[in-house]
Amino acid sequence: MAEDEEVLVITVEGSDHPGIVAAITSKLAEFDVNILDISQTVDRELFTMLLFADISESNKDFEEIKEGLQEVGEDQGVRVTVQYEKIFRQMHRV
Amino acid sequence: MIYDSDEILETLKMVSTENLDIRTVTLGINLRGCSDPDLDTFLEKIETKIIQESNKLVEKAEKIEKKYGIPIVNKRISVTPISEVIGPNEDRDIEEIIRVAKKMDEVAERVGVDFIGGYSAFVHKGITNSDEKLIESIPKALGSTKRVCSAINVATTKAGINMNAVNQIGEIIKQTAQETKEQNGLGCAKLAIFVNSPLDNPFMPGAMHGAGEAESSLSVAISGxxxxxxxxxxxxxxxxxxxxxxxxxxxxxxxxxxxxxxxxxxxxxxxxxxxxxxxxxxxxxxxxxxxxxxxxxxxxxxxxxxxxxxxxxxxxxxxxxxxxxxxxxxxxxxxxxxxxxxxxxxxxxxxxxxxxxxxxxxxxxxxxxxxxxxxxxxxxxxxxxxxxxxxxxxxxxxxxxxxxxxxxxxxxxxxxxxxxxxxxxxxxxxxxxxxxxxxxxxxxxxxxxxxxxxxx
Incomplete structure (x- = not known):
């Protein structure tokens, strides 16, 4: 992953129902955030989505994006965590 | 995906259910240049220096906290051991030295940190005039401030144990407890006695910005x-x-x-x-x-x-x-x-x-x-x-x-x-x-x- 990319890891967890992916991804589209990778699982009705997104071309800054996504999370009744990808690289790669 | 989903979820779980946090980011600040024969000027220099170095500490720490989603529980300041800072004007009386603690307390509150460490002295071999006054001032200084922490180094491997200092400190601990008896002797929670004290400790109450450190620098303490x-x-x-x-x-x-x-x-x-x-x-x-x-x-x-x-x-x-x-x-x-x-x-x-x-x-x-x-x-x-x-x-x-x-x-x-x-x-x-x-x-x-x- 190139250093100049501003990559976020967006984690969405909660009880499964229709529309969670749509709500999150349409908010990202509204913010001009490019999705790099996405994965989603449902295990015993527990919905988990991991999404990698590049915000370098976005019309919003990190805090606005984080707040925007957390508002969507509240509407959908799911927990949304937004973090820079670098923390995972630091913790999980030697 | 470049990470296993377990890796991402492990990090989230560490924060949400296992109390992973950054215990403190501690900004060390050199106060040696603040010495001045005039007490008010001296206190003013301390205030200016600490504020100048640390006024963005809390705001920036909160920014980084949000960026990575890992809480930073405390933002703190450590300073040059105060006995070294008061050294050049050792004729000050104890009440005047306590004003330094009060100034540290006031400035810490202004910049939004919960503790400021460094009301400290190194006496493992012998006690200088300024060390003596600082130590004597500790009970009242800790009793009349909320955020100030103190550490006294009484022994090192190379010098042995200064039993005169150890003896004196026993009395100081008792007096500090008495000064804060309404709060169960809480003043003693802000006082540590050290052996081989590190000069770059970010943890209270032993935090200090000792000899050999830069003009200012930031240390971090993890928890887990x-x-x-x-x-x-x-x-x-x-x-x-x-x-x-x-x-x-x-x-x-x-x-x-x-x-x-x-x-x-x-x-x-x-x-x-x-x-x-x-x-x-x-x-x-x-x-x-x-x-x-x-x-x-x-x-x-x-x-x-x-x-x-x-x-x-x-x-x-x-x-x-x-x-x-x-x-x-x-x-x-x-x-x-x-x-x-x-x-x-x-x-x-x-x-x-x-x-x-x-x-x-x-x-x-x-x-x-x-x-x-x-x-x-x-x-x-x-x-x-x-x-x-x-x-x-x-x-x-x-x-x-x-x-x-x-x-x-x-x-x-x-x-x-x-x-x-x-x-x-x-x-x-x-x-x-x-x-x-x-x-x-x-x-x-x-x-x-x-x-x-x-x-x-």
């Missing part, structure tokens, strides 16, 4: 007993080699998180990054306990036989994992076993599994010594000095850092409960020996430094 406990849970069949491996891997991850956050906060406020303190620092939160890790390893109650070995293995594994994760380790970097601040330790005292003698034995293999130990209010000055001397000898002989934070709780007897609240926690008062050591501690002079070639 809860995370370590969770990786060794349900591992009854695991042998010691594998157990150590699991702890090392976890220590690596949490240290890397700490280093990244420390570096970025330093960059944001325009100072240099100093060190990571690897210490496992517990809080009263359930599960965030070093004692519970020892129990998880198979010791029925912390303090039972096996506890010292378990703590030694834990501390060593944390150091090995942490050393792989960062090149700049400093501060205390071990395990903390504070009594009131660790719910598992407090329970061990309550169940009579933990005594002050076993605590002393355990401090020989971790880092912070007898920490937050509440003792009966009528404990004699000589006994307090004797306990400090014993800890000093463990530090001196084993060439390691050790601190002592004893709280003779006014009016309290062994077995009674003391509550300090918040991060300082609560526990029963620990019994101390009924036998005294007056004739021993009353001898003048210094216990000579030990020989380190005949290691038996």
């Amino acid at each position: 007993p809860g995370v370590v406990k969770s990786v060794i849970e349900n591992q009854k069949e695991t042998d010691f080699g594998e157990l150590s491996e699991k702890i090392k891997r976890t220590a690596f991850k949490i240290t890397r998180a700490g280093e990244l956050i420390g570096r970025e906060v330093a960059q944001e406020i325009g100072t240099q990054f100093n060190i990571v303190d690897l210490s496992l620092a517990p809080t009263p939160a359930e599960g965030d306990s070093v004692a519970r890790i020892i129990e998880e390893m198979g010791v029925e109650r912390c303090g039972a036989p096996g506890s010292t070995a378990a703590l030694a293995m834990l501390t060593d594994s944390v150091k090995k994992g942490g050393a792989m994760a960062t090149s700049h380790i400093g501060g205390l970097s071990g395990s903390f076993i504070p009594v009131t601040e660790d719910a598992g330790m407090a329970d061990a005292v309550k169940d009579k599994s933990m005594s002050i003698e076993k605590l002393e034995a355990m401090t020989s293999v971790c880092s912070v010594g007898l920490d937050m130990v509440p003792i009966p209010g009528d404990t004699s000055v000589e006994t307090i000095s004797g306990i400090i001397a014993d800890e000093c000898s463990i530090g001196v002989i084993n060439d390691k850092s050790i601190g002592v934070r004893l709280i003779p709780v006014p009016g309290a007897e062994a077995g009674g409960i003391v509550e300090f609240g918040g991060l300082l926690g609560e526990s029963p008062i620990i019994k101390v020996s009924d036998f005294g050591c007056k004739d021993f501690v009353d001898r003048n002079g210094r216990i000579p430094s030990p020989i380190h070639s005949l290691t038996n």
Whole structure:
């Protein structure tokens, strides 16, 4: 992953129902955030989505994006965590 | 996907359920240039310097906290040991020196930090005029401020133990407890007595920006007993080699998180990054306990036989994992076993599994010594000095850092409960020996430094 990319890891967890992916991804589209990778699982009705997104071309800054996504999370009744990808690289790669 | 989903979710779980956090980012500031013969000018220079260096600390730390989703619990400041700063004008009286503590307190409140460390002195060999005045001022200084912390270094491996200072400090601890008797002697929670004190410690109350440090620099202290406990849970069949491996891997991850956050906060406020303190620092939160890790390893109650070995293995594994994760380790970097601040330790005292003698034995293999130990209010000055001397000898002989934070709780007897609240926690008062050591501690002079070639 190139250093100049501003990559976020967006984690969405909660009880499964229709529309969670749509709500999150349409908010990202509204913010001009490019999705790099996405994965989603449902295990015993527990919905988990991991999404990698590049915000370098976005019309919003990190805090606005984080707040925007957390508002969507509240509407959908799911927990949304937004973090820079670098923390995972630091913790999980030697 | 470049990460396994388990890796992402593991990090989230560490924060949400296992209390992973950055315990503190501590900004060290040099105050030597503030000396001035005029007291008001001196205080004004201290204020200007601290504010100039630290006014963005809280804001920028909060920014980085949001960026990586890992809480930074405390933002703190450490300064040059104040006895060095007041040194050039040693004729000041004690009331004037207390105004320095009050100024530090006021400025800390203004910049939004919860503690400021460095109302401190190094007296391991001898006591200068300014050291003497600073030490005498401690009870009133800590009694009349909220945020100021103090540390006195009374012994080093190379100098031995300054028993004159140890003797004096016993009295200072008692007076500090009296000055803060309405709050159960809380002033003593802001005072640590050290052996081989690190000069770059980011943890209170021993934090300081000592000799050899830059004009300013930022250090970080991680925390993660809860995370370590969770990786060794349900591992009854695991042998010691594998157990150590699991702890090392976890220590690596949490240290890397700490280093990244420390570096970025330093960059944001325009100072240099100093060190990571690897210490496992517990809080009263359930599960965030070093004692519970020892129990998880198979010791029925912390303090039972096996506890010292378990703590030694834990501390060593944390150091090995942490050393792989960062090149700049400093501060205390071990395990903390504070009594009131660790719910598992407090329970061990309550169940009579933990005594002050076993605590002393355990401090020989971790880092912070007898920490937050509440003792009966009528404990004699000589006994307090004797306990400090014993800890000093463990530090001196084993060439390691050790601190002592004893709280003779006014009016309290062994077995009674003391509550300090918040991060300082609560526990029963620990019994101390009924036998005294007056004739021993009353001898003048210094216990000579030990020989380190005949290691038996």
